[in-house]
Amino acid sequence: MLRFLIFCGILLISLTGAGQIQNYKTTSLPLGDLQSFSNAPKNWKLAGGIRNSFKDTSLKTTKGTGVLYDDFSKGIQYKDGANLFTKLEHGDVFLSLDFLIPSGSNSGVYLQGRYEIQLFDSWLVKTPHVIDCGSIYERWDDSRPAGEKGFEGHPARVNASLAPNAWQHLEIEFQAPRFDAAGNKVKPARFVKVVLNGITIHENVVIFGPTRAAAFSDEAATGPLMIQGDHGPVAFRNINYALLNDFKANFKDVKYSYYEGKFTGFGELTKDKLTSSGSADAIDVKLADNPNALGLIFTGTLSVDTPDEYQFDVQRYGMTMVLLDGDTLMRPDTRFASRKLSAGAHTLQISYIKNFSWRPSKLGLFIGKTNSRPLALHVPASLPSEAPAPLIGVAVQDEPEIIRSFMEHQGKKKTHVISVGDPAGINYAYDIDQAGLLKVWRGEFLNVTEMWYERGEPQWAFPMGANITLSGRPVVTIVEDEKKPLPDSLNYTSDFIYKGYRLSVTRTPIFNYQYRNLTISDAMQPAQDDLGISRSITLSNIMPSQMVYIRVAAGDSIEKVGDNVYAIDDQHYFVQLPALDKTKAEIIKSNGRSELVIRCSASTTIQYSLIW
Template sequence: MLKRIFLTPLLLFVLAGVALAQNQSFNLTPVPLNDLSAFKAPSKNWQVVGAVSGSFDSPALKSEKGTGVLLNAFDEKERFKEGTNLFTQLEHGDIFLSLDFMLPKGSNSGIYLQGRYEVQLFDSWAVKIPHVTDCGSLYERWDESRPEGKKGFEGHPARTNAALAPGLWQHLEIEFNRPRFDENKKKIAPARFVKVVLNGVVIHENVIVNGPTRAAGLQDEADKGPLMIQGDHGPVAFRNIQYALLNDFNVKLADLQYEYYEGFFEKFDQIKPELLVRKGPVETIDAKLADNSSKMALVFTGFLDLKEKTEYQFVVKKVGRAKLNLDGQDIAEQNEWFDDAAASRTLEPGRHKIVLTYAKPYQWGPSGIGLFLGKLNSRPQALHAPTSLPAIPPTPLINVSAGLEPEIIRSFMFYKGKKKTHVISVGDAAGTNFSYDLNQAGLLQCWKGDFLNVTEMWYERGEPQVASPMGAPVTMNGKCALAIVNDIKAALPDTLNDRTDLVFKGYRLDEKRNPRFQYQYGGIAFEDSFQPEDQGKSLARTLSVSAFPQGKVLLVRIAEGNQITLVSGDVYVIDSKYYVKVPAAGKIKPSIRDNGGKKELVMEWSAPMPTTFKYTLLW
């Protein structure tokens, strides 16, 4: 089912990114987890351990001795018990926070920014529509004086459920703005979650929080406060806790002058004094100082008064050509129409001279010039007028949803930084989706929730013509699941020649309209198919061969990763990112072996075993 929002002209689409500042970079500081000294008076339920592990069907986490992991070794005696929450020694205002967490089945916890505003952590595996109690949601505020059913208010559910199965490590990033107060301590701006990203999916943007959420450790509002981790609701573990305290950064160009030239300036050295139309002082960089939107050039000269020695990032955005000169040296130049010019320099405190030259020798398109200045752990500042860059048009989202039967889309797709050209993606009404490389018979990624973002394919000219998952993708190895080798110890090939070794023969649809991919490989024919199970919690993969190869060994490459661990009798966890359930076939069981520095979970497949083999992926 195709969904789309209105389209705008191609020019506006190209300009959509012009008015945006450069992506933010942060210098992260880790919270040390060699002991509990980073926390205030920790209760006995909190421990530092070396590793934790869990399973999708277990309400407990197992731990190993060591350091590097923070564990809430919760038991029922601590449920709703005061004093079990954990507070950091760190007190923060504006902050960027990054961490990994693990929850067992049915568990519940939360991260409170400034000890007041909660991002919920909860076992929300396979929840279709998130509520304020689900993982990643901003928990509601609470007022006992309100009527029943209305005591909770102002909660914000996650946009989509990006949570993984219990017992897997999950990644959370939060960018947060503290509330602002005037000199009389009157609040003039509320706290705001600038962005929350769960497992790579943006689930909140620019959400205002007007007061502390329920069960907050602190009930007032202030410039600073500690991080608080909820400890009285269930077991939880954390690792790689890192943060950046975001500094206020206000800088302006002083003694700014401009010069306006008219002419056809394909090169900067064509800007000559005799073509000067006017010059003078100006408040800010502004493309609208030009009378003409083409055949023009503007040169801005001003000074930056910097207060500290640090690395500064300069980003020039424009429609046309631009170059930036700092203290007499050209540091950034870009002649492509819409590409940014960017540079970083470590500068001493004091005054620094800036010269920004902008030229537009084209009639097509509006003029636009902007200069952003940023530094680590601060937000980039615009040194130009808001109207100096073209307005950002509404960007359409074109997505495909699965209806009563599976949706099948062919596309290009980025996978591990490379563009795959023969990809098919399948979405199911259960919300269990996957992408598959037809050239290699390889599973690329799986995800839950909404299906496929096809904006880059179908909006205007469609650049770069790729589709992408709407949910949190779990990356698979992308390699053929079958390998025909000389002996059981032979190395498995990373790739197969898609014209001689492995030949794609198309696909057919089964009775539920799921595709069965058909191949010819090493003298045998095989089919590869996928079917959601357990109400979308898992994805079963079924391989069928026409016959077993003569004089050769057929191996199934079930999974690949840096670490593969047997969780229970037939369940393995791969890099703590997903589970594989592999039922034994008689006396033959999977084995874990090394291959080129990685681990492989493989299994010999031969007579008298059936010619159909099935295993299940859970995440």
Template structure:
């Protein structure tokens, strides 16, 4: 049962960033005329260039003066060491670019969409190779790290990359003592690199030697690319430290963390907070009191972890308090002026299971997270190996619980295809919940032990859809749920190894058949029906509901801010403005079937 809470309360790591405004090009160092600020770009996934709308907010690279040149690389004015960078980018078909950290270490951006072969260092999300002519002809390239999987979206869609980079370290004489490390590269939500060390610079480096600082540089010499939402955090600011730390340790029952004049068993001075001071499994009280040295006035976030009951006070104000499991991340922020502040941390446990874990971190924007506890005071999470369902030789389907937009769905089937595209489907709604590409299914939660939440999750590049049955009687609003007695699930049959779902809806027998599209880059969904005798049903097909709808070309729209495409053959769509401010795209359908593709 404990494990249940442990897994439900995974810490969600948020981070504060600064944003580089894209109202103009002032943030960049002598950009070539290929770089412009625009309002929006769009493209079909087959286009090699963008359609551009004038305005602000998007940074665009376009060929303007004949051939692309090295001087078309875009150098930021931001000179950085350690950095966490997150940005959105859009590639037209076949595009090639890259992000150079410190102008020296490249993470590759490439249109790797649809690539079926093994990923290489030169694919999107790869850490590009090092180069040394001295290694001899044909042998110059070395290192370079392929992404764990292909997490690249279709051309013409906005993609997100997050890079957590640790700059190399140098001694007083300028000699490098530690290599640069890509701590994380997350492409479209998929962790593709973690803690990869690079021994030197990429061949295309702006500089001839490594240094503590350097500017972000975007490769602009290979073709068009667009960026928006450029956010980053660097870590040069000082942060808090502990001083004059004292502890008192009591044994007994202490409700509400009050010692109530009980004599302490132990007390004294120390330098680090640690649960190791505790001698018993339960019924103790450990209190730390000390000085918090605040270097500069700012907002400081206090993140605490404990198993049992705890309370964190700063200057007498209670920040974090309550009963938690050590994997819970309890956070509270407080504005502190420069100077000394009083910190008090109290910890007790009145049950004997669980470990005597105690941890306290402080985060200031612009400074690394610091631990005020001893490393051994906060234990590692449980080591549970992945249980992966693979779809390699033939299509695979697996039912489970699954979360969709925060709600646990209970009658879900996940379908995996050897072509590398997969989807989750709600059998209670006749609706696609999500589509993804790459590895198939993570069933660890369901098949390891037996606690909550019993769900399984996509292992690849995932696009969440609305989870609603797409057919609506013409002119009627789309209901949130079809479980109103007019709709009945009839199971599925297996055709070419894949399920075809069967329903009865308003006396019509429906079949819902998803097959990978011809290029294996998305799903083609065909809904067909046999009308009851003498009737000629008229339906609308809801293609999607979204804050904004981008019409790319006839029969092709992109939804959710260019997150995915819907493509169909046939009549023009209508866009309805819903009461909730969203737009709903429909096409009228007649006859016996309708098809459309989801591409992402």
């Protein structure tokens, strides 16, 4: 087993902090018609959905609206007039969308019509280049020497792409270039953060000019979104955006009072215990001489330029109380608060107590508002960066890795999970209580930081690649009454008994179960050409009177989209049955969801592949 450690930066509420995304209030780009776009070219149309196999090179659509797609043909390839522009113009923006790209296709989303995030069928690519999905495409200069015409491209950190014709999710936070009063650029454009299928693939990447095939050669404070339409078919849905704006707030005329001692409540910070007092530039915990036994009170004038709802976030080691205009804004057990403020001056007071030495003194207060980046009301030294916790990962080398852990699944904590990583880069997490697949993913294997760092109390493990969440339901069910819904779980203490696993010749685990009279083995390995996971379920000792279902997949929707190919959860992932197999799968309804099942009335082995 190879363990590796990577030191990562601490996430605070800042330009790239996790809390900032939560304050975005997005607006949907209407896709009931094409009125949101400027003179939409004829190749851009609306549909109700896509019904494609992972092999399809063109789009098969259903009637309706809500899905925007490029009805691409060779006649428009690399020709002007096929790209789509929004009427919306943006500067700083947060953009969130789903996209679907057929096999072999190519497109792109251009921020301000100038800076491209590449959309490409990059399935199975090991090392991304600037042409691959999620990459920031290169700039281009025909006057440069051959081999150097393309420059300043930024490949995605990792390939987080899914299979062709699966819906994928993209989030972009973009900062527009800045210009002075004379129109001179004083700050370049920047991709603050780009996340593909839950994996961060870019952070704080500066772009010094328009990328290749941009609609405009100049740069500007605002511009439209452009979707490339002349390179290949592509579809979009759930396009949401938040126009981000700076706001002004300042904290001035700050006075502080310092009390040295080990205090347990704010009522103890009385005048007779005052150690020192004076003026401060901002909140500054370093004004205390004793970092482990202190009380501090900061009082000043908070001014905001516009009336609005403002959010406050306090970061501290210790205890705080925040008052705004004499009213309690945050109690000691509160870190976040929101308050409507009028434009102008407000009185802000923050009290801080720390009476322990096992953490450094730390105090910071941020103010923000929806669709704006938060501002600090403290000096940087008051909220120091700490030595980051290392990312501890398990890497797969020459044979499969098998790790037991807890894992989150659909909001619940699964406590009996085995994760298996294969040298081919095909990984899965398996609930041994239910013989249920929880998650599948490609690439790097497992983040075990919360298991192996310091005390490791949480015992959580996390996939390190873009993962697909599966139903986690038991793969085999004895059916007593076909009119009743299939059970979501089985009694693993008395009815469905885990008997351990053995290793195959390739050292992949084969899980064994006793389910009443049934003997079950469940084996998984990389599918042919590493397209996904090949799963083999062997059932023995079925009685003649029994009906047993193998639950191949479960989801809100299941559609047959090709010969022996099924799309699960509206093109979330695919199931493929063997082409020459006489096994018949059927789609049934159970508890309001769709289930893809195979009925078995005799001992058998069923094989199928999960493709994502």
